[in-house]
Amino acid sequence: MNSVGAKYDVAIVGSGPAGMATACLLGSLDRKLKIIVFDKRPETTRDHKLAIGSDSINAMSKFLMEGLAASTNCVNTEAARQLLFQLKSWSKKSIPTSTIETTLATFAKERLNITVHRDKAFNIKYVAESSQKKPGELSFDDFLKQTGGARVIIGADGSKSEIRNVIGAQKTDILNLGYLLELKYKATPNFKPRTYLQGSTQFVMSSGFDFETAGKPRNGNSGIITLHKFVSYLTHRILIQGTKGNPENPWTMSELKEHVKDNGKIRKILDHFECYLGSHKVASLGFNRIVTFPMTIYRSSSVASLYKGIIILLVGDASSGLVLERGVNKAFLEATQCARAVLKFFNKRKNLYVGSEESIDDTKPSSVQARVRDSEEIVRGTPKTISETATLPSEFIEYQAQSHSLFLREVRWARFKHFILYSAQFLFKFVLSLFFKPFEFFRRKPS
Numbered sequence: 001m002n003s004v005g006a007k008y009d010v011a012i013v014g015s016g017p018a019g020m021a022t023a024c025l026l027g028s029l030d031r032k033l034k035i036i037v038f039d040k041r042p043e044t045t046r047d048h049k050l051a052i053g054s055d056s057i058n059a060m061s062k063f064l065m066e067g068l069a070a071s072t073n074c075v076n077t078e079a080a081r082q083l084l085f086q087l088k089s090w091s092k093k094s095i096p097t098s099t100i101e102t103t104l105a106t107f108a109k110e111r112l113n114i115t116v117h118r119d120k121a122f123n124i125k126y127v128a129e130s131s132q133k134k135p136g137e138l139s140f141d142d143f144l145k146q147t148g149g150a151r152v153i154i155g156a157d158g159s160k161s162e163i164r165n166v167i168g169a170q171k172t173d174i175l176n177l178g179y180l181l182e183l184k185y186k187a188t189p190n191f192k193p194r195t196y197l198q199g200s201t202q203f204v205m206s207s208g209f210d211f212e213t214a215g216k217p218r219n220g221n222s223g224i225i226t227l228h229k230f231v232s233y234l235t236h237r238i239l240i241q242g243t244k245g246n247p248e249n250p251w252t253m254s255e256l257k258e259h260v261k262d263n264g265k266i267r268k269i270l271d272h273f274e275c276y277l278g279s280h281k282v283a284s285l286g287f288n289r290i291v292t293f294p295m296t297i298y299r300s301s302s303v304a305s306l307y308k309g310i311i312i313l314l315v316g317d318a319s320s321g322l323v324l325e326r327g328v329n330k331a332f333l334e335a336t337q338c339a340r341a342v343l344k345f346f347n348k349r350k351n352l353y354v355g356s357e358e359s360i361d362d363t364k365p366s367s368v369q370a371r372v373r374d375s376e377e378i379v380r381g382t383p384k385t386i387s388e389t390a391t392l393p394s395e396f397i398e399y400q401a402q403s404h405s406l407f408l409r410e411v412r413w414a415r416f417k418h419f420i421l422y423s424a425q426f427l428f429k430f431v432l433s434l435f436f437k438p439f440e441f442f443r444r445k446p447s
């Protein structure tokens with residue numbers, strides 16, 4: 001296991017888009033902050049494309065420009081400008097996840113001197129006792145020792161966040177937007193996945209497939225391709241039989257065909273699948289796995305909390321997420337709000353920086369001794385200004401409120417989008433029925 005050794009102010013768990021964006025914003029706007037990022041994956045492997053909107057890029061750019069305008073000597077002007085340029089170049093574009101992660105991680109390491117630890121050893125697991133962890137896992141308390149006394153720990157570890165478990169803020173399902181049918185298969189390498197937008201249009205026009213995502217190509221074939229289709233609650237129920245139809249126990253195409261022999265609706269879906277797979281030069285149908293699942297939105301009951309005197313924050317999918325779409329925009333917006341709160345916190349307490357030049361300045365012996373004492377107390381997990389009983393600093397209470405309202409905004413947007421899609425499909429079918437089979441639309445089928 002890697003030993004980190006040095007002292008840090010901020011430790012970030014997760015080097016996905018949310019974690020790396022937070023690290024880069026913080027490092028660019030305060031060169032004195034000592035930041036370390038941990039990730040359990042040894043390399044960036046996810047290639048699904050993320051459509052980056054202009055709102056999140058504008059928010060990050062505004063934050064960077066405010067920092068540049070303030071022109072304090074803490075701002076790393078050159079790096080902040082470079083980051084601004086990089087982020088703007090991503091606005092309104094679809095960028096593979098691994099490109100976002102690699103670009104930001106390289107920038108963090110080379111331009112901001114941020115340590116990024118990618119190692120399987122950093123598979124952090126929240127367990128009550130260190131003895132409960134499995135081989136290859138790091139208990140949260142072991143992890144605390146690795147952070148070099150960081151005052152702030154940011155959980156950017158995705159939808160299955162372990163850091164969320166540390167603060168006891170279990171995820172809460174609050175809304176179910178609908179049901180999804182998912183088919184996984186492999187195709188030849190020249191395969192191009194259908195985007196959400198293309199899929200949405202097709203959904204309205206023919207109630208065909210909605211969209212698909214593809215993993216990295218390997219051994220001359222495409223990566224695993226995931227094809228999604230919106231289905232009704234009824235269809236979802238038909239496809240869930242006991243434990244069958246769950247991601248752990250998927251259907252194969254032939255099993256499902258047998259199971260729903262006399263069901264016209266499912267038959268139609270399977271015909272669509274077959275026709276679609278035929279047009280794609282499928283390389284490996286043996287792999288096909290069909291499942292349905294509810295499309296839920298979740299949020300954490302808390303995104304800012306105190307644990308053993310350390311401030312724990314959640315950002316990106318760790319705090320809340322939509323199962324589909326816009327995850328990266330929410331992650332970037334939240335990264336901006338989180339970085340703003342963290343900067344405010346450290347600016348107010350400048351002389352308590354663990355890694356700041358001031359705390360190792362030995363030109364004024366008396367004040368240096370006091371600061372080193374403070375720093376040591378922080379390293380031992382008993383910081384002077386934050387105790388177990390102290391309330392959360394106001395900047396983090398503000399962050400909690402901002403994150404919550406951002407989530408509500410996302411929910412409203414998702415509901416609106418689904419309402420439009422379903423209404424458009426309904427209208428389209430209604431108009432078609434008027435032209436081709438008048439009155440049939442309203443007629444009940446004999447049972």
Ligand SMILES: Cc1cc2nc3c(=O)[nH]c(=O)nc-3n(C[C@H](O)[C@H](O)[C@H](O)COP(=O)(O)OP(=O)(O)OC[C@H]3O[C@@H](n4cnc5c(N)ncnc54)[C@H](O)[C@@H]3O)c2cc1C
Pocket residue numbers: 013014015016017018019038039040041048049050051097122123124125156157158159160161162196213315316317318321324325326327328329331
């Ligand atoms: C197949 C797929 C398709 C998607 N399509 C879209 C889309 O089209 N548009 C869109 O906006 N969003 C999409 N998303 C969602 C989007 O990827 C996320 O919302 C976005 O990446 C948020 O990033 P994040 O940094 O919060 O979390 P993540 O990207 O999940 O990053 C979490 C990081 O934490 C690390 N980690 C996790 N647990 C631990 C641990 N215990 N210890 C150490 N490290 C840990 C992981 O290795 C990972 O690097 C998709 C997601 C998937 C899976």
